[in-house]
Each structure stands twice: as structure tokens, then as C-alpha cells.
Amino acid sequence: MKRLALLLLAAACILPASAQEISYDTSQPLTLPKDTFFGQAMGVATNSKGHVFVYTRNGEPTVTLGGSRAFAHGGSSLYEFDANGKFVRQIGQQMYGLLAAEAVRVDAQDNIWLVDRYSNMVIKLDPDGRVAMLLGRKPESVDVPSTPDMGRGSPPGAGQQSDLFQSPADVAFDAQGNIFVADGLGNARVAKFTRDGVFVKSWGARGTGEGQFKQAHSIAVDAAGNVYVADTGNSRIQVFDNDGNFKRAITNIGDPMAICITPGPHQYIYASNSNPIDDLDRGGDIYKLELDGTLAGHFGRAGKLPREFGTVMGVDCRKPNQLYVAEAGNWRVQKVDLH
Amino acid sequence: MKSHLAAAAVVALLLSGGQAWPQSAATAVAPDLPYEAVPGFFKVPKGDYLGELQGVATNSKGHIFAFFRGPRTRLWEFDQNGNFVKEIGKGYYGFMFAHSVRVDRDDNIWTVDEGTNVVTKFDPTGSKVLMVIGHRPDQADGPYATPKGPNPPDGKYTLCRPTDVAWDPQGNIFISDGYCNNRVVKYDRNGRYLTQSGSEKPGKGENEYNLPHGLQVDHDGNVYVADRTNNRYVVLDNNLKWRTAYTNVGTAWSACISEGPHQYLFVSNSNPNGNAPGSWAKTGQIYKMELNGTVLGKFGHAGKQAPGFQVVHMMDCRDPNALIVGEIESWRMQKFVLRGTEAAGPRASGRKKGSR
Numbered sequence: 001m002k003r004l005a006l007l008l009l010a011a012a013c014i015l016p017a018s019a020q021e022i023s024y025d026t027s028q029p030l031t032l033p034k035d036t037f038f039g040q041a042m043g044v045a046t047n048s049k050g051h052v053f054v055y056t057r058n059g060e061p062t063v064t065l066g067g068s069r070a071f072a073h074g075g076s077s078l079y080e081f082d083a084n085g086k087f088v089r090q091i092g093q094q095m096y097g098l099l100a101a102e103a104v105r106v107d108a109q110d111n112i113w114l115v116d117r118y119s120n121m122v123i124k125l126d127p128d129g130r131v132a133m134l135l136g137r138k139p140e141s142v143d144v145p146s147t148p149d150m151g152r153g154s155p156p157g158a159g160q161q162s163d164l165f166q167s168p169a170d171v172a173f174d175a176q177g178n179i180f181v182a183d184g185l186g187n188a189r190v191a192k193f194t195r196d197g198v199f200v201k202s203w204g205a206r207g208t209g210e211g212q213f214k215q216a217h218s219i220a221v222d223a224a225g226n227v228y229v230a231d232t233g234n235s236r237i238q239v240f241d242n243d244g245n246f247k248r249a250i251t252n253i254g255d256p257m258a259i260c261i262t263p264g265p266h267q268y269i270y271a272s273n274s275n276p277i278d279d280l281d282r283g284g285d286i287y288k289l290e291l292d293g294t295l296a297g298h299f300g301r302a303g304k305l306p307r308e309f310g311t312v313m314g315v316d317c318r319k320p321n322q323l324y325v326a327e328a329g330n331w332r333v334q335k336v337d338l339h
Numbered sequence: 340m341k342s343h344l345a346a347a348a349v350v351a352l353l354l355s356g357g358q359a360w361p362q363s364a365a366t367a368v369a370p371d372l373p374y375e376a377v378p379g380f381f382k383v384p385k386g387d388y389l390g391e392l393q394g395v396a397t398n399s400k401g402h403i404f405a406f407f408r409g410p411r412t413r414l415w416e417f418d419q420n421g422n423f424v425k426e427i428g429k430g431y432y433g434f435m436f437a438h439s440v441r442v443d444r445d446d447n448i449w450t451v452d453e454g455t456n457v458v459t460k461f462d463p464t465g466s467k468v469l470m471v472i473g474h475r476p477d478q479a480d481g482p483y484a485t486p487k488g489p490n491p492p493d494g495k496y497t498l499c500r501p502t503d504v505a506w507d508p509q510g511n512i513f514i515s516d517g518y519c520n521n522r523v524v525k526y527d528r529n530g531r532y533l534t535q536s537g538s539e540k541p542g543k544g545e546n547e548y549n550l551p552h553g554l555q556v557d558h559d560g561n562v563y564v565a566d567r568t569n570n571r572y573v574v575l576d577n578n579l580k581w582r583t584a585y586t587n588v589g590t591a592w593s594a595c596i597s598e599g600p601h602q603y604l605f606v607s608n609s610n611p612n613g614n615a616p617g618s619w620a621k622t623g624q625i626y627k628m629e630l631n632g633t634v635l636g637k638f639g640h641a642g643k644q645a646p647g648f649q650v651v652h653m654m655d656c657r658d659p660n661a662l663i664v665g666e667i668e669s670w671r672m673q674k675f676v677l678r679g680t681e682a683a684g685p686r687a688s689g690r691k692k693g694s695r
Contacts, residue, residue: 064435065482065483066435066475066477066478067436067454068436068453068454068476068483068499068500069483070483071435071436071454073410074410092388094387094388094410095409095410096391096670130383131669131670131671135643140436141436162613163613164612196642196643197642197643200616
């Protein structure tokens with residue numbers, strides 16, 4: 001087995017950019033209760049027991065009439081399934097911040113982290129689903145008529161040092177528990193917090209240079225504490241050290257929209273070259289990479305059938321050869337077994 | 340001591356350069372009061388959630404009322420041990436965007452909702468509405484556009500994002516109003532308009548306010564107003580005539596006056612949203628004061644994790660040695676016991692009830 005891995009590693013190193021095809025099968029084991037459906041599946045994550053969490057936009061934020069301002073409520077749901085895909089429960093029906101799902105991640109202690117684009121919050125839930133910590137704050141009300149995203153205090157993407165977010169997209173953690181928020185789609189930066197939620201710093205602004213982002217859409221941290229950011233729109237993964245110093249960019253992997261780094265002694269990156277929501281003829285494949293960016297292979301294509309992918313927004317890779325993939329285009333979660 | 344405090348306040352004001360940035364609010368030098376958090380005091384029903392804790396209040400039995408922003412604005416009652424009792428006003432027309440809950444001397448529960456612009460008086464059980472002050476905007480007008488330009492003129496019986504309610508010993512009603520008026524209004528016990536201080540216009544002079552965010556009334560009928568954007572607590576007499584202002588206790592978010600023969604004033608230098616790095620070091624603590632403005636001490640600090648404070652919005656201090664603190668950004672309320680302050684006044688627990 002070890003020899004095989006070495007062989008594969010050696011093969012990966014000498015392969016050109018035209019990555020080899022990885023053979024794979026998919027299934028859809030997650031079963032929802034009667035009359036309950038996924039909408040856009042934005043995030044998927046597993047905990048140490050193999051339970052699966054899906055954060056999905058399957059309702060609509062509702063704006064209230066007859067108030068001093070217009071207030072928005074509801075819109076997204078968090079579901080938990082066991083390792084066999086059997087429905088366990090819904091979490092957070094009565095929670096304030098679940099409006100427009102963007103991501104779910106599970107940390108090393110099995111805490112569940114939600115990233116919500118419309119409430120501009122990152123919500124940490126303990127394994128029982130109780131609120132453990134909150135970053136950011138839901139805007140009190142929405143403007144009517146709606147006005148462009150204006151950030152708070154400065155234009156979005158200007159790189160403001162703040163612990164408030166503008167359409168955040170993802171969250172990740174290093175081995176010490178420091179928190180890294182990809183903030184994200186309105187802003188274009190990474191915000192770092194201590195494990196206790198103290199804002200440390202942020203880096204990045206909108207642009208195409210090193211350390212700048214078109215969209216900081218997905219984020220992952222390796223065991224050494226390096227930070228990997230899917231810079232969607234700039235067709236690259238940017239790699240930073242733990243303090244945000246630019247190290248390198250990984251390219252030739254399409255336009256990454258969702259990334260994941262496997263645990264264990266030999267870590268891999270999975271990066272989804274997700275197809276645009278209105279196009280099945282571009283992208284859709286998922287790349288497997290060494291941490292240094294060397295291609296190990298890729299698989300899949302855009303489409304609506306089983307084994308095909310529709311705008312993947314979330315990838316879970318707790319097991320290095322078994323992924324869960326959340327599709328915003330196909331309103332489903334597929335389990336992918338790689339061979 | 341007093342002159343020392345005043346000097347510190349003057350220095351801080353000079354350093355601040357008069358900016359509105361809350362972190363520049365002046366703070367007096369004050370001793371740290373020993374305190375203990377009571378972890379896990381409030382038992383939230385399984386699978387349910389608190390939200391932004393805008394209002395906390397206790398009644399004479401020690402029951403605690405929490406008024407918070409969840410998917411809907413909700414009002415919960417807990418018993419004196421922190422066990423959940425019931426939800427009050429589920430689906431009530433006057434709940435949209437919580438701002439304050441207070442309990443009067445007869446244990447009636449009053450809610451202030453800045454989404455419906457309505458102040459509601461519930462009976463002690465929360466099952467009957469006894470009085471409504473203000474008017475909810477009409478749905479037929481459609482979604483309310485965010486107004487541009489100056490505030491519309493104030494009205495006697497309409498409120499504009501009101502913030503808090505209090506009563507004097509005679510039962511007169513005082514309302515701080517609010518985000519789009521800038522005034523304090525006095526109504527008689529039957530809800531008839533008597534007088535006001537301020538208007539819809541913001542200002543920083545005497546009898547002017549810029550976001551009156553909360554208020555309390557002492558046993559002599561004096562009114563204490565948290566004049567938030569002006570970073571000051573304004574003291575008015577019972578007819579809303581200007582007396583003085585306290586400017587040395589940081590941002591002026593929330594005020595609480597304790598019960599009992601010796602009343603104390605608690606104020607919160609709340610850390611605001613969107614802190615710059617390091618600003619938590621300058622904000623977050625709660626001050627304990629004499630009614631005359633003498634600062635006795637402070638406790639607490641900013642932080643995401645309990646027992647830290649994350650934008651304290653309201654305090655209950657019926658018992659000056661056992662505070663309930665509601666926070667916006669951490670969706671929680673906490674109970675704190677102040678230690679070693681008994682010498683400053685009698686403990687409220689076990690005391691005879693004050694004059695009604």
C-alpha cells in the first residue's frame with residue numbers, strides 16, 4: 001500500500017499539466033424526511049463519527065411589512081444525517097442567523113461552523129447544536145429598495161480591518177484553533193481570529209495581484225498552518241503562511257470554487273473547478289493535488305446526471321478517497337468514492 | 340477623589356478631540372470590583388435558541404424576562420433558578436424588533452419594540468395586554484423605505500424606534516424615543532401625554548439628545564437617560580428639566596438603577612460592533628456609581644467567550660449584587676454576582692420590599 005502511494009506520488013510528480021483521470025463512483029445516500037427537500041446545497045461536512053451536515057438554501061428570506069424598517073428572516077436549513085445517510089435532525093430552526101447558506105465545516109472537536117452570506121455571520125455550534133461562538137453580526141434590517149452591497153464603513157473589497165463581514169463564504173481552522181474566515185464575496189479578504197474569537201488581522205483586497213482576490217470563495221488550512229484560499233475569478237488557489245504572507249499560487253486547475261484539504265500524514269487538496277450556474281459546457285471537474293500544487297489527477301464533469309456535478313459549492317474530504325459534494329446547481333449531495 | 344476623577348475625565352476628553360468614535364469616550368479611573376459569573380445559569384429549551392438579547396428584566400419573585408431577536412422577536416420567562424417557564428406573546432402584533440423589557444413595581448411586564456414602534460404593558464402573567472403606547476406602521480404602505488434626510492416631526496402618541504421605558508413612584512411613564520426621534524417623553528399613568536425633553540432633531544446641548552438609548556427613574560423621580568451617541572448619561576428632574584450629565588463612564592449604552600433604600604446606578608461602556616484590533620482593551624466594562632455620579636468601581640471585560648461581554652445591551656440590577664446582563668453579539672445573557680461590595684449598601688436579597 002505504501003509502495004503504491006509512493007508510486008502514485010512519483011507518477012504525479014512527472015505528469016504534465018494534463019492530469020490523469022481518477023476513476024470514481026457516486027451515490028446519494030442522504031435521505032430527507034417526507035416533504036423535505038434540499039434547495040441549493042451550499043455546504044457539506046462530516047464529523048468524527050461520520051455524521052454528515054448539509055447547509056442548504058431551501059427557503060427564502062422573508063421581509064416583514066409593517067415595521068419601522070424592513071427585517072429579513074429565515075431562508076436556510078441545517079440538516080444532520082448519520083454515517084449511513086439516515087436523517088437525524090434539523091438544527092437551528094429557531095436561530096436568528098440562518099438566511100442564505102454559504103458553507104458548513106466541522107472542526108477537530110466536532111463543533112459545527114456555519115457561514116451565512118446574507119446574515120454576514122460565522123456561527124459556531126457545539127456538537128449538540130447549541131451556539132458556542134458568533135463572529136460578525138446580522139444586519140439589523142434591509143434597505144428598501146435594495147441598494148448595492150456597501151459594506152460597513154468602507155466600500156466592499158477595500159480591505160478594511162474589521163471583525164464584521166460582507167458576504168462571507170467559508171471558514172477554516174489551524175491546529176491551534178485559530179479561525180480563518182474567507183470574507184469572501186462582498187469583501188475580498190481573509191480575516192484571522194484567535195480560538196477565542198479575538199480579531200487578529202485581515203489581509204487582502206479586491207484585485208488580481210498577489211494577496212488580492214476576485215472572490216475569496218473557499219478556504220482550508222494544512223497541518224503546518226498554511227492557509228489555502230480559492231480565489232474564484234482569478235483561477236487560482238493562493239497559499240499564505242499562518243500570518244497571511246503570500247507564499248505561492250496554484251494554477252492550471254480551472255477556476256476553483258470549493259476546496260478541501262484531507263487530514264492525516266499525507267495531505268491532499270481537492271479543488272472543484274465548478275461550472276458556472278448557467279453553463280454545463282465549462283468546468284465541473286474536481287482536481288486532486290499535492291499541497292505543493294502538483295496534480296495528482298482529476299475526475300467528473302459538469303452535468304445533471306448521477307456522476308456529474310452541478311456547480312459544486314462544498315466538498316468534504318475527511319476520508320481522502322471518499323468525498324461528499326454539495327451541488328448548488330443540482331440541489332443534491334453526492335457521495336463520491338475514488339478508486 | 341472626586342476632583343481626581345474629574346481631572347481624569349477632562350484629560351480623556353481633551354485626548355478624544357471631541358470625535359464621535361465611541362472608543363474615544365472618556366472613562367474614569369475606577370477600582371475593579373470582584374465578581375463571579377454564574378456559568379450555565381439559564382437553561383434554554385432543548386433545540387431552541389436565544390437571539391440578540393436586547394432586553395433583560397426581573398420581577399419581584401426573581402423571575403427573569405428575556406426579550407430578544409430571533410427569527411421572530413420573542414419574550415421568554417425564566418424562574419429565579421434560570422429554568423425556562425414559558426414564552427409570552429408568541430405572534431403578538433407588537434413584537435417585531437426587540438429593544439427593551441422592564442418590569443414595574445406591580446410586576447407588570449413592559450416591552451419596547453423598535454420594529455413596531457410600540458410600547459406594550461402586559462399583566463404580570465403575560466396573558467393580557469393592559470396598555471399600548473405608539474402606533475405600528477401600516478402594512479398597506481408596503482415595505483418601509485429607509486428614510487433619507489432629516490427625521491419626520493415627532494408626535495405625542497407616535498414613537499420612532501423607541502428604546503426604553505421607566506416609571507416614577509407615582510406611576511408616570513417615561514419613554515426614551517429613540518433612533519429617529521431624539522427625546523424623552525413623559526406620560527401619566529393612564530398613558531396621557533404630559534411633556535417631553537428634546538425633539539426629533541439630534542443635538543448635543545442641554546435638553547438635546549443624540550440617540551437616547553435607555554432610561555431609568557430613581558425613587559425621587561429623577562430621570563437618567565443613556566444619551567448614546569453623545570457618550571453621556573443625562574440626569575433630568577421629574578418634569579424633564581435638565582440637571583446634569585455624567586461623561587466619564589465611556590459609551591452610554593444602557594443604565595440600570597437598583598432597588599432598595601440605597602440605590603446605585605449601573606452603566607455599560609459597551610464595546611460597539613466592528614471593533615478595530617485592540618479596541619476591546621478600552622471598552623466592555625460595567626460601572627457601578629452612586630446616583631450623584633461618583634464612580635464606585637467597574638467589572639467585566641469585552642470578549643466573545645463567557646464571561647466576557649459582547650456588546651452589552653441591557654442590565655437588570657434589582658439586586659445590586661446580582662446582575663443579569665444581556666448581550667447583542669453573543670446571543671446570550673449571563674448572571675453575575677458582585678463580591679465584596681456589601682459594605683457599600685445592604686444586600687437586596689432578603690430585604691423588605693421598598694416602598695410601593
